[in-house]
Amino acid sequence: MPYSMAPEFVVVATAVALPFVAAALTPLYYRALGERTGYVGAGVALVCFALVASQWGADGAVGVPWVPSLDVALRFYVDGWALLFAGLASGVGVLVFVYSTGYMHGEPNLARYYATLLAFMGSILGVAFAGDLIALFLFWELTSLASFVLIGHHTDQKEARYSARMAMVVTVGGGLFLLVAVLLLSIAAAGVAGVGAFDLVGMLRNPAAVQAALREQGLFVPVLGLVAVAAGAKSAQVPLHFWLPNAMVAPTPVSAFLHSATMVKVGVYLLGRLRPVLLGGEWTLLFATLGLATMLVGAVLAVASTDLKQLLAYSTASHLGLMVAGFGFANHYGAEAGVFHLLNHALFKAALFLVVGIVAHEAGSRRIDRLGGLWRELPVTAAIAGITGLSMAGIPPFNGFYSKELLFEAAYETAVHAGGALAWLYPAVAVLASVFTVLYSLKFLSIFVGERPAAVGGLGRAPAALVAPPAVLAALAAAVSIDPQLAVDAAVQRGVDATAAAPTEVAVGLPAHLTVPVAMSALSIVGGVAAYPFERRICRRIELLNELRVTPRPAWIYDYWLTATDAASVRLDAAVNNGLLRTYAAWAIAAASALALIGYASTAAAVPAIDGAGATPAMVLVLLVAIVAAVAVTIAPSHVAGVLTLSILGFMVAIFYILASAPDLALTQLVVETLVLLIFLLVLEELPAFYAEAHPGVLARDAALSLGVGLTAALTVLVTARDGDSPPTYLAEQYVENAVEGAGGANVVNVILTDFRAFDTLGEIVVISIAALSVLVLLTMRRRGESP
Amino acid sequence: MKTTVRVVVPIVLVVAISLLLQGHNLPGGGFVGGVLTTAAFALIYVAYGLDYLEIGVLGRDVESGAGMFEHRSVEAYLRTFVLGLALAVGSGLGGLAFGEPFLYQDHWTLYGIPIYHEIHLASALAFDVGVYLVVVGGLLTILSVVGAE
Numbered sequence: 034m035p036y037s038m039a040p041e042f043v044v045v046a047t048a049v050a051l052p053f054v055a056a057a058l059t060p061l062y063y064r065a066l067g068e069r070t071g072y073v074g075a076g077v078a079l080v081c082f083a084l085v086a087s088q089w090g091a092d093g094a095v096g097v098p099w100v101p102s103l104d105v106a107l108r109f110y111v112d113g114w115a116l117l118f119a120g121l122a123s124g125v126g127v128l129v130f131v132y133s134t135g136y137m138h139g140e141p142n143l144a145r146y147y148a149t150l151l152a153f154m155g156s157i158l159g160v161a162f163a164g165d166l167i168a169l170f171l172f173w174e175l176t177s178l179a180s181f182v183l184i185g186h187h188t189d190q191k192e193a194r195y196s197a198r199m200a201m202v203v204t205v206g207g208g209l210f211l212l213v214a215v216l217l218l219s220i221a222a223a224g225v226a227g228v229g230a231f232d233l234v235g236m237l238r239n240p241a242a243v244q245a246a247l248r249e250q251g252l253f254v255p256v257l258g259l260v261a262v263a264a265g266a267k268s269a270q271v272p273l274h275f276w277l278p279n280a281m282v283a284p285t286p287v288s289a290f291l292h293s294a295t296m297v298k299v300g301v302y303l304l305g306r307l308r309p310v311l312l313g314g315e316w317t318l319l320f321a322t323l324g325l326a327t328m329l330v331g332a333v334l335a336v337a338s339t340d341l342k343q344l345l346a347y348s349t350a351s352h353l354g355l356m357v358a359g360f361g362f363a364n365h366y367g368a369e370a371g372v373f374h375l376l377n378h379a380l381f382k383a384a385l386f387l388v389v390g391i392v393a394h395e396a397g398s399r400r401i402d403r404l405g406g407l408w409r410e411l412p413v414t415a416a417i418a419g420i421t422g423l424s425m426a427g428i429p430p431f432n433g434f435y436s437k438e439l440l441f442e443a444a445y446e447t448a449v450h451a452g453g454a455l456a457w458l459y460p461a462v463a464v465l466a467s468v469f470t471v472l473y474s475l476k477f478l479s480i481f482v483g484e485r486p487a488a489v490g491g492l493g494r495a496p497a498a499l500v501a502p503p504a505v506l507a508a509l510a511a512a513v514s515i516d517p518q519l520a521v522d523a524a525v526q527r528g529v530d531a532t533a534a535a536p537t538e539v540a541v542g543l544p545a546h547l548t549v550p551v552a553m554s555a556l557s558i559v560g561g562v563a564a565y566p567f568e569r570r571i572c573r574r575i576e577l578l579n580e581l582r583v584t585p586r587p588a589w590i591y592d593y594w595l596t597a598t599d600a601a602s603v604r605l606d607a608a609v610n611n612g613l614l615r616t617y618a619a620w621a622i623a624a625a626s627a628l629a630l631i632g633y634a635s636t637a638a639a640v641p642a643i644d645g646a647g648a649t650p651a652m653v654l655v656l657l658v659a660i661v662a663a664v665a666v667t668i669a670p671s672h673v674a675g676v677l678t679l680s681i682l683g684f685m686v687a688i689f690y691i692l693a694s695a696p697d698l699a700l701t702q703l704v705v706e707t708l709v710l711l712i713f714l715l716v717l718e719e720l721p722a723f724y725a726e727a728h729p730g731v732l733a734r735d736a737a738l739s740l741g742v743g744l745t746a747a748l749t750v751l752v753t754a755r756d757g758d759s760p761p762t763y764l765a766e767q768y769v770e771n772a773v774e775g776a777g778g779a780n781v782v783n784v785i786l787t788d789f790r791a792f793d794t795l796g797e798i799v800v801i802s803i804a805a806l807s808v809l810v811l812l813t814m815r816r817r818g819e820s821p
Numbered sequence: 822m823k824t825t826v827r828v829v830v831p832i833v834l835v836v837a838i839s840l841l842l843q844g845h846n847l848p849g850g851g852f853v854g855g856v857l858t859t860a861a862f863a864l865i866y867v868a869y870g871l872d873y874l875e876i877g878v879l880g881r882d883v884e885s886g887a888g889m890f891e892h893r894s895v896e897a898y899l900r901t902f903v904l905g906l907a908l909a910v911g912s913g914l915g916g917l918a919f920g921e922p923f924l925y926q927d928h929w930t931l932y933g934i935p936i937y938h939e940i941h942l943a944s945a946l947a948f949d950v951g952v953y954l955v956v957v958g959g960l961l962t963i964l965s966v967v968g969a970e
Contacts, residue, residue: 708863712964715968780844780850792923801959808966
């Protein structure tokens with residue numbers, strides 16, 4: 034298919050920037066509109082959707098330079114995959130904003146809610162269109178931040194705060210892995226022709242060359258692993274799936290938008306994006322295994338769920354596993370399964386979440402065992418749930434069936450070509466996971482049929498603002514179900530072209546004759562339906578398995594680490610920050626010495642040979658006196674004696690400067706020494722007259738520390754000192770040559786301070802001012818009785 | 822002690838100022854001059870006590886128990902280092918006015934000045950005076966409030 038159309042920078046940039054601008058202005062128009070602010074959000078989302086739609090079919094990169102010196106640019110990359118994801122985000126966004134106006138009626142902090150939701154939508158569009166790895170990372174982390182704020186919407190609930198923090202730690206922590214992966218990718222691709230730093234567009238245009246460069250430098254597997262952790266954390270893959278069910282404390286529209294349709298798919302999106310670059314044997318092994326494991330674990334846990342939203346959360350993790358596994362398989366079916374299921378899942382799962390919102394709103398409960406027979410009062414909602422629920426189960430001819438069938442084909446093809454018994458685990462696990470998928474889908478739908486439990490009171494009719502959005506999604510799902518090839522031609526084909534290694538024609542439809550993948554579908558449906566009567570027993574088995582604690586549950590590990598980190602920081606704080614000045618001094622100088630030594634060791638700094646030829650007898654004498662004074666300080670019986678002995682040391686150093694013909698240094702040393710002596714005498718009265726008996730261990734520690742600091746200082750002097758025989762450096766020559774002529778001063782030291790390097794001096798006098806102010810403020814606060 | 826201080830302090834102050842002014846060509850400069858000036862003040866504090874400057878020089882009654890923070894001398898020190906900082910930054914901004922980079926320095930020789938006949942003047946002196954004022958103000962602020970504790 035020829036790509037004639039080039040994307041327009043202004044259109045793409047507006048689509049990404051508009052939600053952020055609207056988010057910033059939300060507090061302003063919230064005052065005027067109140068709860069109707071959601072319609073503004075829907076309008077913004079609609080405009081974004083129209084902008085995205087106007088670029089439909091475009092392919093290419095546009096951008097403006099951002100940090101030219103580092104070759105970082107605001108680049109956007111537009112292709113079928115980006116447009117599909119952006120279109121989903123803005124399209125579902127319209128519906129979620131409309132739904133929110135009904136669902137969030139009477140809730141507090143609506144301005145913050147809508148502003149965050151808008152900013153989130155902008156971030157998602159940014160991720161979709163990012164043509165630069167740094168921009169991709171920034172937008173990626175912004176989505177996590179927005180998710181944090183939205184999960185913690187009810188700030189007064191402990192559970193919401195806990196879950197928000199958990200989601201934040203896992204997804205932002207995963208983002209840091211992405212950052213390292215981005216840096217490694219950029220380093221490896223630096224030598225490839227036509228690829229700038231952090232240039233995603235260039236990498237996507239030369240995937241084979243980038244992969245060859247990665248492998249050559251041994252960075253392929255590290256990058257793959259880092260991308261897997263980042264995408265796994267974001268897309269709730271095992272074992273980092275545990276944050277997603279907890280995130281369900283968020284308001285339901287947020288769950289539908291962030292935690293099923295868009296944010297959790299960012300990881301899948303990244304895998305699709307990088308698939309052409311990183312595809313290989315390791316890729317398939319890692320992501321097919323990871324995805325199928327998540328698919329199975331998610332489906333099993335969904336069956337055991339008692340809460341509707343919890344069920345959908347585990348189901349989302351399971352379906353994300355399906356997409357990851359799809360992208361993991363190297364054949365063209367894999368890319369097709371990943372792209373097509375991204376679309377299908379967004380349609381049915383967002384609708385199902387919105388249905389749960391309606392049920393919770395009207396029936397007042399989300400517990401599956403307390404609900405039943407809801408179709409009588411909520412017929413439209415039940416119809417929506419019927420279409421989308423069967424799609425979730427993968428029952429033909431609903432849309433979820435087609436993409437799952439593609440996964441079965443991908444798994445089967447891979448197993449056939451790989452040979453070996455282990456490879457047959459792929460299709461086997463896929464079928465087993467699908468059995469559980471059918472089972473929990475039926476469990477979900479059971480709330481609409483059968484007898485209504487007495488606990489559920491009289492139900493009202495759901496308002497149009499709540500029913501219309503899921504109805505639109507269900508209608509779209511139905512449309513895809515009736516004519517899947519239409520959806521494929523409109524959206525999926527171009528997404529597959531962007532993510533597949535080789536161009537293919539995607540063909541979907543109801544199976545005409547029996548093949549192995551069709552038999553796999555039939556087996557999973559029959560298995561799921563047959564297992565449904567034993568659903569309660571299966572649930573109990575899964576719960577028992579959970580209680581046995583055969584495997585450590587990731588959430589426990591997370592809690593353990595959090596508690597341990599908390600406790601460790603408290604202990605560290607007690608050790609370092611114990612309120613004693615001498616402790617601070619010890620930590621500060623020990624840390625400075627250690628860092629200096631590490632620096633010398635890592636740069637392999639050479640210590641020049643020492644010959645005592647330059648030293649005159651006078652210098653030796655002065656230095657000897659200084660050493661004697663230094664030793665005497667440590668055994669001085671009182672403060673006055675110690676201070677006076679210390680100044681002997683200082684004055685000896687000053688005399689040494691004179692002997693070494695450094696008059697400026699000598700002058701400064703003398704004056705500072707005098708002043709310090711005076712200050713000491715001034716404050717000496719406040720100190721206790723005699724030293725207390727020190728503990729031998731403390732003495733030994735202090736002695737070791739002093740020796741270490743002294744050695745570091747000596748080493749620093751040796752390493753930085755110029756070799757006596759070598760000529761002065763270029764910089765030194767320039768200073769001397771230009772001092773009189775250029776700056777009009779014969780004293781080079783002073784000219785350096787006030788002219789050549791005046792900026793340094795300016796910084797130093799600012800420090801003096803800040804020190805004076807700090808002393809003043811600290812002492813003033815103490816006088817007022819405040820703790821500083 | 823007090824007599825010695827009376828004799829020494831004026832000499833020290835003159836030396837400090839000469840160090841500041843000659844710093845561009847001979848050993849000295851704003852920092853050394855500033856520290857030496859502070860040392861002179863410290864001598865006064867040690868010999869006469871902290872309230873001496875307030876009562877004896879500024880001629881102001883000190884309320885008993887009011888402490889150092891209400892002293893006008895501390896406010897003067899604060900003003901001194903703020904002025905010094907402003908002078909140093911201002912001298913740096915001066916370069917910008919003539920289309921040169923921040924902190925650009927120049928030097929001129931002035932002729933026909935009484936007594937000296939000719940003076941070599943560097944714009945760096947303004948910066949150095951700024952350094953001097955900051956050092957004097959900053960150190961004296963610390964010295965007086967810590968001393969008062």
